[in-house]
Amino acid sequence: MSSEASLSRLHINNVRNLHRVRLDQLKRVNVFHGANGSGKTSILESIHLLGMARSFRGGAKALITHGEQDCTVFGALAPGNTTLGVQRSRSGDVKIKVAGAPVRTVAELVEYLPLQVINADSFDLLTGSPGARRQYLDWGVFHVEHRFFEQWQRFQRSIKQRNKLLRRDKMPTDDLPVWTRELARSGEALSKYREAYFKLLTPRFKAIMSQLAPSLTGLELRFRRGWDKSLDFQGALDNSLAVDLEQGYTHVGPQRADVRIQIDGHLASETLSRGQQKLVVCGLKLAQGQLMSEADRGRCTYLVDDLPSELDGEHSALVCKLLASMKASVFITCVHQRDIEAVWPEQDLSETAMFHVEHGSVSQP
Numbered sequence: 076m077s078s079e080a081s082l083s084r085l086h087i088n089n090v091r092n093l094h095r096v097r098l099d100q101l102k103r104v105n106v107f108h109g110a111n112g113s114g115k116t117s118i119l120e121s122i123h124l125l126g127m128a129r130s131f132r133g134g135a136k137a138l139i140t141h142g143e144q145d146c147t148v149f150g151a152l153a154p155g156n157t158t159l160g161v162q163r164s165r166s167g168d169v170k171i172k173v174a175g176a177p178v179r180t181v182a183e184l185v186e187y188l189p190l191q192v193i194n195a196d197s198f199d200l201l202t203g204s205p206g207a208r209r210q211y212l213d214w215g216v217f218h219v220e221h222r223f224f225e226q227w228q229r230f231q232r233s234i235k236q237r238n239k240l241l242r243r244d245k246m247p248t249d250d251l252p253v254w255t256r257e258l259a260r261s262g263e264a265l266s267k268y269r270e271a272y273f274k275l276l277t278p279r280f281k282a283i284m285s286q287l288a289p290s291l292t293g294l295e296l297r298f299r300r301g302w303d304k305s306l307d308f309q310g311a312l313d314n315s316l317a318v319d320l321e322q323g324y325t326h327v328g329p330q331r332a333d334v335r336i337q338i339d340g341h342l343a344s345e346t347l348s349r350g351q352q353k354l355v356v357c358g359l360k361l362a363q364g365q366l367m368s369e370a371d372r373g374r375c376t377y378l379v380d381d382l383p384s385e386l387d388g389e390h391s392a393l394v395c396k397l398l399a400s401m402k403a404s405v406f407i408t409c410v411h412q413r414d415i416e417a418v419w420p421e422q423d424l425s426e427t428a429m430f431h432v433e434h435g436s437v438s439q440p
């Protein structure tokens with residue numbers, strides 16, 4: 076399905092300090108304002124739970140209100156009124172429903188409500204390990220190229236098998252070449268999808284950054300696929316066989332891929348100021364949303380926690396202007412209502428709903 080839809084209703088039960096919240100009048104842009112600890116981030120977390128069956132901070136148990144056995148989030152998408160429901164229990168049980176019917180895997184859920192989170196942890200994209208950047212890239216490929224997931228699963232299966240054989244036997248067994256060939260095929264295909272997506276993403280990112288931070292002209296993204304570029308994947312696996320056997324795992328391949336984010340040849344994470352880093356993170360995430368809608372894969376929903384932190388008024392306004400022009404569905408938190416009113420494009424405020432959050436209760440003026 077294409078996720079044209081955005082969230083129109085949201086019911087939350089027992090997520091952190093949100094015992095019972097009913098939001099039946101959501102708009103395209105929804106602002107949650109309130110004091111520290113009132114429950115604003117928990118609302119974004121609840122939407123994340125609805126779209127991905129997990130939180131974006133901490134484990135599932137921390138999410139459930141103290142003293143309760145489970146938490147539940149229910150949502151409806153508009154247009155179409157498809158309903159989604161996710162329940163997580165202290166026992167570790169996860170129940171997911173789409174349109175009232177149980178689904179078995181999270182993969183079946185995530186395509187309905189594609190989510191992008193912009194919060195303090197998003198800096199990981201620049202400063203964290205390559206894993207964070209691979210996850211970022213794969214999110215985009217998954218939502219734009221639906222055949223990607225099957226290749227990704229094949230790749231995960233074959234690398235697991237090959238590593239198991241490498242760990243067990245210091246000498247090559249008959250099974251090893253079989254799994255190595257399977258790994259080479261699935262890894263090559265997976266990497267091609269990533270490369271094709273990356274080629275589409277880079278110009279969008281550059282165009283967005285030229286609006287958000289025109290002075291950062293030397294910004295560059297480079298895709299590293301995870302093995303020597305003069306070889307195909309099978310050749311690289313053949314070359315590393317001795318080391319792989321010695322150390323008991325596969326050293327080269329898409330599991331080592333990375334996106335290097337550089338400015339004038341230096342790592343952006345080591346050069347840019349905190350505010351500039353946040354703009355790059357916003358640029359990366361906005362580029363993915365733009366690409367998704369251009370590829371006719373629908374709209375993604377942005378969960379933005381405390382946008383004004385690290386950004387000055389002018390740059391906050393630029394991010395808001397881009398979000399508004401993309402017609403993205405947005406859930407955004409801030410301390411005071413005026414923090415967002417001051418930076419959100421005035422002509423778009425009619426499509427904006429304001430909610431006040433206080434001690435786990437949400438009210439609308």
Ligand SMILES: Nc1ncnc2c1ncn2[C@@H]1O[C@H](COP(=O)(O)OP(=O)(O)OP(=O)(O)O)[C@@H](O)[C@H]1O
Pocket residue numbers: 090091092109110111112113114115116117118136137138139140141
């Ligand atoms: N499992 C839990 N059960 C009950 N309350 C919890 C649980 N986990 C966290 N809380 C409380 O829930 C509240 C909601 O926190 P949340 O992070 O959503 O606040 P916030 O409005 O985003 O605050 P800030 O502006 O400081 O970021 C906090 O007061 C926190 O102490």
